[in-house]
Amino acid sequence: MQRTFTALLVAAMTALVAQPTAAxxxxxxxxxxxxxxxxxGTVTKVEWANxxxxxxxxxxxxxxDVEAWALEMGSPNGLMRRGWTRDSMKIGDVVTVTGSxxxxxxxxxxxxxxxxxxxxxxxxxxxxENAESN
Amino acid sequence: xxxxxxxAHAIALTTLVSSGSVYGQRAAAAAEPALTPRLADGTVxxxxxxxxxxxxxxxxxxxxxxxxxxxxxxxxxxxxxxNKSNAVAYDPQGFCLPPGGPRMFGTPYPSEFIQDRNRIVVxxxxxxxxxxxxxxDGRPLPKREDLNPTYFGYSVxxxxxxxxxxxxxxxxxxxxxxxxxxxxxxxxxxxxxISRPNRDTxxxxxxxxxxxxxxxxxxxxxxxxxxxxxxxxEYICQENNKFLLELKDEFGNxxxxxxxxxxx
Numbered sequence: 001m002q003r004t005f006t007a008l009l010v011a012a013m014t015a016l017v018a019q020p021t022a023a024x025x026x027x028x029x030x031x032x033x034x035x036x037x038x039x040x041g042t043v044t045k046v047e048w049a050n051x052x053x054x055x056x057x058x059x060x061x062x063x064x065d066v067e068a069w070a071l072e073m074g075s076p077n078g079l080m081r082r083g084w085t086r087d088s089m090k091i092g093d094v095v096t097v098t099g100s101x102x103x104x105x106x107x108x109x110x111x112x113x114x115x116x117x118x119x120x121x122x123x124x125x126x127x128x129e130n131a132e133s134n
Numbered sequence: 135x136x137x138x139x140x141x142a143h144a145i146a147l148t149t150l151v152s153s154g155s156v157y158g159q160r161a162a163a164a165a166e167p168a169l170t171p172r173l174a175d176g177t178v179x180x181x182x183x184x185x186x187x188x189x190x191x192x193x194x195x196x197x198x199x200x201x202x203x204x205x206x207x208x209x210x211x212x213x214x215x216x217n218k219s220n221a222v223a224y225d226p227q228g229f230c231l232p233p234g235g236p237r238m239f240g241t242p243y244p245s246e247f248i249q250d251r252n253r254i255v256v257x258x259x260x261x262x263x264x265x266x267x268x269x270x271d272g273r274p275l276p277k278r279e280d281l282n283p284t285y286f287g288y289s290v291x292x293x294x295x296x297x298x299x300x301x302x303x304x305x306x307x308x309x310x311x312x313x314x315x316x317x318x319x320x321x322x323x324x325x326x327x328i329s330r331p332n333r334d335t336x337x338x339x340x341x342x343x344x345x346x347x348x349x350x351x352x353x354x355x356x357x358x359x360x361x362x363x364x365x366x367x368e369y370i371c372q373e374n375n376k377f378l379l380e381l382k383d384e385f386g387n388x389x390x391x392x393x394x395x396x397x398x
Contacts, residue, residue, distance in 0.1 A: 025227070051262070068398065077368060
């Protein structure tokens with residue numbers, strides 16, 4: 001019983017292993033790790049491409065304005081290993097994104113995780129160090 | 135009491151494993167690692183049903199063997215400091231150019247070794263979608279001056295017991311030696327020692343000799359874990375490099391003019 005439990009535990013944890021993400025360009029050159037963002041918005045576009053997948057969401061501010069945000073994720077090969085497919089997000093889906101804002105303060109961010117409209121939360125293959133520590 | 139201890143270990147192990155550390159992966163993979171696989175003639179098999187899960191090595195200074203510091207010359211130290219000051223914005227790898235040299239083995243994504251009759255070809259998913267050929271037919275390493283300088287250089291290899299020893303020269307100056315802005319010249323030569331002490335570990339070691347950039351040779355090393363059952367994917371960096379299209383130099387001039395992107 002103990003052995004079975006341990007075997008299952010080891011198998012489950014092996015499945016959780018996060019492979020390294022290529023920093024094709026430096027995270028710190030563009031994004032500010034000290035400027036965290038958490039946004040909920042409606043997906044307007046998904047660019048499933050290398051070296052970074054981008055998706056765009058409309059976020060309604062407390063004042064009622066709509067802000068258009070661009071979010072950068074990792075590349076498709078890295079995303080697939082984290083449970084994504086190119087259809088995981090569709091136009092019109094409401095998603096929640098955590099990550100870091102661009103250094104230039106615009107509505108551009110580097111996504112660390114995305115909670116999909118299904119409720120499933122996936123890591124976004126961010127090149128920020130320790131992006132997947134929680 | 136036993137359940138609490140098991141839970142504590144599970145939490146610790148999960149933290150280790152999900153942090154992506156090499157040690158966490160190895161701990162999770164097997165209590166006792168499988169033996170080094172071999173080809174029919176006894177040569178170490180660097181392949182198998184899996185891929186090498188290359189780690190992201192950002193700082194060669196943390197991978198030193200035998201030294202405590204990288205033996206910079208004044209200009210390479212100055213370049214290192216300058217590159218750090220702009221968060222390595224001008225890394226050629228950000229231009230989707232291949233890293234070449236030891237950095238290639240410290241660049242995600244995974245790789246495979248294909249051992250042919252008289253050569254070994256390493257195929258890399260990252261860097262991007264590039265390969266490197268190691269001649270194993272006993273030919274001598276050519277003189278650097280006779281070679282056209284290239285990103286990956288020219289490599290010849292031989293087995294010394296169970297260690298693959300690879301000598302390379304003929305590197306161009308279009309790459310950075312390391313992610314964090316450590317430079318090199320075309321005088322660079324490397325000697326790499328690659329071994330597979332058990333199925334799940336590739337031990338990678340490289341001695342860097344570049345009198346144009348460093349005051350003496352220096353050696354770096356790291357382990358690369360095996361991912362049994364996994365396969366390479368495709369990564370074509372050049373496809374949609376928005377970062378590059380918007381990159382500006384230190385004077386605010388864009389590298390590319392009038393490029394429309396969707397970024398705000």
